[in-house]
Amino acid sequence: MKAKRARAARAAHAGGTRKQSSGRKRSARGAKPERDLAAEKRRARTILARLEREYPDARCSLDYDSPLQLVVATILSAQCTDARVNKVTPALFERYPTALALAEAEIGEVEEQIRSTGFFRNKARSIVACAQELVARHGGEVPADLESLVQLAGIGRKTANVVLGNAFGIPGVVVDTHVTRISRLLSLTVQKEPNKIELDLMEVVPRSKWTQLAHLFIEHGRRVCVARRPRCDACVLNDLCPSSEV
Numbered sequence: 001m002k003a004k005r006a007r008a009a010r011a012a013h014a015g016g017t018r019k020q021s022s023g024r025k026r027s028a029r030g031a032k033p034e035r036d037l038a039a040e041k042r043r044a045r046t047i048l049a050r051l052e053r054e055y056p057d058a059r060c061s062l063d064y065d066s067p068l069q070l071v072v073a074t075i076l077s078a079q080c081t082d083a084r085v086n087k088v089t090p091a092l093f094e095r096y097p098t099a100l101a102l103a104e105a106e107i108g109e110v111e112e113q114i115r116s117t118g119f120f121r122n123k124a125r126s127i128v129a130c131a132q133e134l135v136a137r138h139g140g141e142v143p144a145d146l147e148s149l150v151q152l153a154g155i156g157r158k159t160a161n162v163v164l165g166n167a168f169g170i171p172g173v174v175v176d177t178h179v180t181r182i183s184r185l186l187s188l189t190v191q192k193e194p195n196k197i198e199l200d201l202m203e204v205v206p207r208s209k210w211t212q213l214a215h216l217f218i219e220h221g222r223r224v225c226v227a228r229r230p231r232c233d234a235c236v237l238n239d240l241c242p243s244s245e246v
């Protein structure tokens with residue numbers, strides 16, 4: 001029985017099925033789960049409060065001094081560690097200090113500077129194309145609204161929310177792999193698509209905590225709720241988590 005429970009928990013951590021949340025109950029056989037929204041909001045607030053106590057210094061781990069630098073760093077962070085990006089960006093930002101400088105850059109030169117971040121050809125093309133669009137449409141400045149940001153080359157909702165939340169102080173829910181995995185394990189969502197997960201989280205998490213949520217979940221995912229080998233015994237959320245193995 002214990003082995004069966006452990007198998008089910010491992011499947012959940014790998015992104016598979018998991019136990020139903022205490023905030024969701026089935027109304028009738030085969031019907032969609034009913035959400036007790038008030039209970040889910042209370043649980044979400046408790047989860048965030050505990051993670052804030054656990055990780056008081058959680059913040060964006062990319063280094064940047066301007067919205068443009070954060071746009072570039074976030075594009076570079078795809079399939080790459082933030083630490084590796086932070087090694088590459090100082091020289092890149094010094095060589096290309098403005099959107100105009102990046103817009104006029106030789107793609108090959110940019111590729112060489114960012115090679116160690118992986119997928120460097122695609123990333124160089126996105127960065128230069130994005131800079132050209134910033135110059136053509138926004139006077140070289142990064143716009144501070146989601147609709148304009150997601151129109152730019154190389155920028156999806158995730159990058160747009162990173163930039164809005166961290167460079168402009170406009171709350172946004174960033175859904176990356178840690179946020180996806182941990183939100184599902186905690187039954188804050190049953191969705192798999194980032195856009196739907198974002199909407200579920202926006203519904204239960206107070207707006208003032210939207211940006212911090214990603215930093216906290218990323219920290220928790222790196223330290224405790226590690227993919228495929230979560231340390232549930234050491235987790236401050238284990239009494240609130242339907243996927244807990246303890």
Ligand code: SF4
Nearest residue numbers: 225230232235241244
């Ligand atoms: S109890 Fe904690 S570590 Fe275990 S699955 Fe839940 S959130 Fe992750």
